[in-house]
Amino acid sequence: YSNLLQDFSSMLDDADDHDVLIQVGENQDIEEFRAHSNILRARSKYFKAVLSNVSNDLFNGKIKIKKSNIIPSVFKIILKYAYIGEVNLSEQPVKNVLELLIASDELHLEELFEYAQDFLIENRTSWVQHNLIHVFRRVSSLSNCKKLQNHCI
């Protein structure tokens, strides 16, 4: 079924029928993503809720959403995951993976969250060890992140 993934992927990259604009990041690190509301609704409870409650955020006939507390490079992974259900974390800077973990918790992307958590514990063990305090501080408030929390302790 690789064709299916490819087709969905190109839908994301070369979208000309998108109906959602998502402005991600803050300060200098801002990027605008294009997406399809039906895919977002289908893939994420968070986006379903957002899209159900944004009747007036229309911009040129498109829904405009701001998501300032997520950095663009991480959101890109999320969006790709939403479209084709695949991520490649080994290519990503490890701090992005940590941010991805936090963002996917906020956006109710349980599968992605579990994957990122396991990836950090199993594939980035030494980095986590070297940055134990930072990691723990970042995830200590995530009640779903027990695995990594325990790993740090």
Place this chain on the structure above:
Amino acid sequence: MSSRKQPKGKIRPPKKPNSADAQFNDNWDRLAQAIREIHKKNASILSFEELYRNAYNMVLHKNGDKLYNGVREVITQHLEEVAVSQVVPAFPLSGASSSQTNPNGAGGANFLKVLKTVWEDHTTCMLMIRDILMYMDRVYAKTANVPLVYDLGLDLFRDTIVRSQNYPIQNHLLEVLLQQIKLERENEIIDRTNVKASIDMLLELTDASTKDTVYATDFENKFLETSSEYYRVEGQMLVGEYDAPEYMKKVDKRLNEEEQRVRHYLSQTTEPKIRNIVEEELISKHLKTVIEMENSGLIPMLRNEKMDDLGRMYKLFGRVVKGHDEMKSAISDYIRELGKAINETVTSNTTAEGGNAASGDKQTGATVAVRWVQEVLDLKDKFDKVQNLALSNDKAFQTSFNEAFEYFINKNSKSPEFISLFIDDNLKKGLKGKTEEEVDSVLDKTITLFRFIGEKDVFERYYKQHLAKRLLLGRSVSDDAERGMIGKLKVECGYQFTTKLEGMFNDMRISSDTMTDFKEYLDKSVLEKPKLDLSVTVLTSTFWPMNLSASPRCNLPPELTKACGTFQNFYLGRHSGRRLTWQSNMGTADIRGSFKARKHELNVSTYQMVILLMFNDKQDGESLSYEQIKGESDIPEADLKRNLQSLACAKYKILVKEPKGKEINPGDQFNFNNDFTAPLQRIKIQTVASKVESEGERKETREKVEEARKHQTEAAIVRIMKDRKTMEHNLLIAEVVKQLQSRFMPNPALIKKRIEALIEREYLERATGDRRVYNYLA
């Protein structure tokens, strides 16, 4: 601005109370404000993402409980306001239940409408709030084990609006709902959507302690109570005002309405409950009243064959426990009553007839029997039709009807004889002009009556007698019909029941062959040929109903005696070791009589021939006394009287009796009636034979039946004991009854007597240890 944006590597205590509080307050203020805006329907000015992130941050910073409680507070406050500003002002005037001041429930309807709006607003807002607080639901509500925010909203609505402690909203709501339903029951048009909205609302709310819906805890019981009361009153009213068919139509309609009501705006779980109430109040409580309604109840329906009404009653009454039982017993009683009436006309007829039996009205006996059977058949037809068209061929009803028929048929002790006579009548002449199918259907119907007879052995005895007469007197119209009937009896009772009947048919066939041979024998014989044509039917004594030991005596004229002798020689020559006994009471003769006017050929019975031939030797005007005839002919008294009656008192008066009268008495004088005239040359003299047995004959038949029963009972006991060797008294009785009940119902006293008789004759013995146990002695 987010606490997450701390410079890396810098370690700080995770919480600074002041800044965290400030953070919380800031976030919470925005959210509370947002929820208020949502309640004001201003949601469009809000940024969903920002609110979501506020809630997210609050939960992230362990302020989930504060957030949750805050939300509860804001929503409660809002609902309190709604209660005061919207719901309370919509209360119907002067109490919802007062339909006098509020005749068409408009106030109530308006109240429901307001509630509908309030409810819809609330749920819409709660959906938005739920979306914003999605992270709280997932992370906080789950771990804190509190209801999700939407469910919290439902609970708050329940406690603040529906079950408000401050305002009598609940009372008004329930009363308005019940009032609306009452109005609809009284044929007012109500706005069902408003009612349905409130009902749906109650269905969606959950009672905290029972975990059941608020509909079930608050509404349903009240609804059922008021419905009970309503239908209790209505039931009493309807029973007083309407006749049974109308009443049932009303009930039918009510049942339909309630079913529709449930389907349109109540919960399906209520359906069986309200159905039970209507059934209880409108059907169960008035079962007897409706069944017994004068001029319109069950019996009048049956009398007038109101199949639709009967069918409706069957369907309606079937809904309640006792319904069909009541119907069944009422119908059965009715059948018994009708049956009793039929039986009574018969007894009154036969007793009346008994008084003038000597009148020679020989038809009446059979007519009564035929009419009795016909009336019973008509009754059976009627109830078969009812069963078929109105009672869905219900087996239970059929059984109870059958019992009723069985009851009254066996109440008439003559029913076995009557049924046999009815068949006799149909096989003799009734069949003329009927097609084979019609014959078959008449006989089939008769068989259904035969089934009801308890004393089948008595029937068999009569059937044999009637069949014998039909065969010997050549009165049977169709051999096929006769065999068809025997076939049917065989199916009912098995081959044992019919072997003798079939044997009778065989005798007839063999006799006809024998007569052919006899003629040949005479032709070839050198002996002097008899001066008369003799036709003999040889009957096997065990097949036929004649009593050999009491074989009637009769002095036959010499010519006849001689002819009989010739046949006897011929027959015994072929079958040695057999014994022939002449049944002179069964024969007929053709004789020629010369009267003044002309000669007539007379077809008479053998006895009549014997009597008439005596007058051959007498001079004109010379009379014979009853005693002379009796002495000379030696004919049994009852037969003699009957035959003299036929000759002297019936349609053709060949003899003249002195003194005149319908009865034959000792001392009567008889003269040959020379002046006799008749239009036909050939005359058949019917024997005055009361077809229904006289009391004496009946007693005799009874005795014969009792005697046969003794034998059958003994045979059954021996059969059973031979098989079991040893058996306890009660078990033996039960087994004997079981074996014999297809023929008759043996009473235990009879069985006990037979057991004792068998012990005396040393077929059985009592067991040594236990006198209630019998052993078989081989």
